[in-house]
Structures are given as C-alpha cells and as structure tokens.
Amino acid sequence: MDLKQHLIRLAQAHGPSGLEGPVREAVQADWQDLVDDLTTDALGNLIGAKWGSGGMQPRRRIMLAAHMDEIGMLVRAIDGSFIRVASLGGIDSRVMMAQSVMVHGKEPLPGVVASKPPHVLKAEERSQYPATEDLLIDVGLSAEEVRAKVRIGDPVTVDVPALDLVADRLMGKALDDRACVAAVSWCLHELKTRQHRWDVLAVATVQEEVGSRGAEVAAYHLKPDLAIALDVTFARQPGVGDGDNAYALGSAPVISMGPNFHPGLGEKLADAARRLEMDVTLDPIPGRSGTDAWPIQVAQSGIPTALLSIPLRNMHSPVEIVDLGDIKRTGRLLAEFIAGLEEDFLTTIAWKDPLAESAAGEEKTA
Numbered sequence: 001m002d003l004k005q006h007l008i009r010l011a012q013a014h015g016p017s018g019l020e021g022p023v024r025e026a027v028q029a030d031w032q033d034l035v036d037d038l039t040t041d042a043l044g045n046l047i048g049a050k051w052g053s054g055g056m057q058p059r060r061r062i063m064l065a066a067h068m069d070e071i072g073m074l075v076r077a078i079d080g081s082f083i084r085v086a087s088l089g090g091i092d093s094r095v096m097m098a099q100s101v102m103v104h105g106k107e108p109l110p111g112v113v114a115s116k117p118p119h120v121l122k123a124e125e126r127s128q129y130p131a132t133e134d135l136l137i138d139v140g141l142s143a144e145e146v147r148a149k150v151r152i153g154d155p156v157t158v159d160v161p162a163l164d165l166v167a168d169r170l171m172g173k174a175l176d177d178r179a180c181v182a183a184v185s186w187c188l189h190e191l192k193t194r195q196h197r198w199d200v201l202a203v204a205t206v207q208e209e210v211g212s213r214g215a216e217v218a219a220y221h222l223k224p225d226l227a228i229a230l231d232v233t234f235a236r237q238p239g240v241g242d243g244d245n246a247y248a249l250g251s252a253p254v255i256s257m258g259p260n261f262h263p264g265l266g267e268k269l270a271d272a273a274r275r276l277e278m279d280v281t282l283d284p285i286p287g288r289s290g291t292d293a294w295p296i297q298v299a300q301s302g303i304p305t306a307l308l309s310i311p312l313r314n315m316h317s318p319v320e321i322v323d324l325g326d327i328k329r330t331g332r333l334l335a336e337f338i339a340g341l342e343e344d345f346l347t348t349i350a351w352k353d354p355l356a357e358s359a360a361g362e363e364k365t366a
C-alpha cells in the first residue's frame, strides 16, 4: 500500500461536515481490498468490517474511529457576481484570504476568496482581518450566471493540491483528520497478514467538526466492546506548544490520558508499543477531548475508549503538515494491539466492582 498516494487522494477529496460523499468514495475505493465488508450507515459513516477468528459468540469487537469530514463553508447569500458564505465547522477567516476554493453547486465551480488590493486598504483595515461574514467568493461569472449555478446552502471547500514536502512530510488541506483515516488504513493493511481474534470495525466518521455526531451514531449502532478514536493534535511550532500540550512532528503515537479515556486501555496500548520497541508520547487531557472519543465513551452502557493522536502543524488551515512516519507508527501500533487482543481482554481492564466485593466480603463473614 502506497501510504503517501493514499493520503494525497484523501486530502484532495472534498467533504465538509454533512457532505462527505466524495471523500467517502475515496476511502471506500482504498478500503475495498483491506476489509471483508463495507457499509454506509444512515448518517454517512463508512464502516469497514474485518472479521476476527475468535470462537467466543458473539465475537468481541473493537471500533476504530477517524473522522473524514473537513471544515468548510456554506453559501449564505449571492451578492451580485460574488458569493457570501457562513463558516461550517470552524473556518479561520485569517487564513482564507486569496485562497483557491471550490463551490459545489449544480456543477463544481472553481473560485477564489476575493482580496482587496493593498493600495486601497484603509489604515484600520491593515491591522485587522475580515470576519467570515465579510469574505467574498469570486467564481469569475456574471451575476446572472452565478444565480443560475449557485444555490443558498451549497458547500464550499478550499481547493489546494497536497504537496509532497521533503523528509516524508505532506502538506495539504483536511489532513485533520484524513491523516488518521490513513493510519486506520495502515492498520488494516498490516492486519491483512496477521491473525486477530476480535472483529475490527474501522469507521471513517462524519460530522466530527460540528460535534462528533457521526461517531455518536456509529458507537450506538455498532455496540463495540472497545473503541479507539484517532485525531490530530497540535504540533509544536513557534508560538504553539511552549509548555502547552503540543508535540513535535515525529513524536506519534500520542496516547491521551484523562477522564475521557479508559486508563487500563491506555496502559495496554503502551504495552503494545513496548513490544514493538516503539516510543510513545503521553498527552494529559483533563476534560473534554473535543474528539470522537467523547461521545463514544458514553454510548450504550459505556465503552472503554482510548484516543491516539498524530501531531499536525497549522491546524484548520489549507497548509496543514503531517509526518508520514507518525501515521505509519500509529497504524502499526493499532495492528499490534489488535493482534494481541485475547478473548478475555475485557476482564484484564475491568474496574473493580465495589458491590460485588462487598457481597463477597459479607459471604466470608457470614
């Protein structure tokens, strides 16, 4: 499997939250040979199932979740020959000026975010950047043509080619979180030549950027015994990560610790890394993780959940940067962990049940 080409295909596909069709097709095409079964649920989550060999019925199942949606915009108004937009999932207007975009109307329309010539900027405009409501998209058509081809509510995404940087690093849009979808792909690729007792449910989730809505539906529907969510984290760069939770490119896998994650599961992931003689980075998240791990953990009657992260520079911009080694190591760790899952694994991370213990104590004293 050519990981770099796979990730380039995923990054260049368009899929803002709720409108993930083209990226789902791209993932589906590359997962076809890696799983036993591929389905799409009612919300648009893509579920790739790879059946395990365990004899226990029903077979134990682990869910992997990485989101395939990207931040984008929605057409809000047509202003003559220009298009006004609303943010879809946290667009940063600071980095949108003069970007190439694609308006997904009746037909895809390439365009740009208009930018005033610096010569005509007023003094106060030089020291501030426009709000998302002030961005104007120019598709090079007349007002009449724009009205005929563009509808209110059409999605708009950044349209930039992924760039193969030297040293196995890739730059592009939507690497949050397609880098993690690619890590899941790499895990499935490694599992092709390994035995595993548990069923693996690889889910490319939808609508994470608007509140992890895809993961919530998938966890409810699939009822996994364990779950591992994957998302990007802040990579260290000047101004980011001086004493904060930010990690160097090349420092994945990053294992998160905190109330959103099962501590026993985090430890077992670290054990699997030790078997591979692989270094891991621990990432304390004291509250809400803002990832798919959040709703998955409290689905059904509670699902032991972990989060693996991949450092990424320039998050939520069209020039996100990831390290391909980070993606491969994360995928390898997942495969090693899954291949090592025994049928009684859940008992090894079980919480002590205080009611059962006090009942046992009463029996003894009786």
Ligand SMILES: [Zn+2]
Binding pocket: 067, 176, 177, 208, 231, 232
């Ligand atoms: Zn993300």
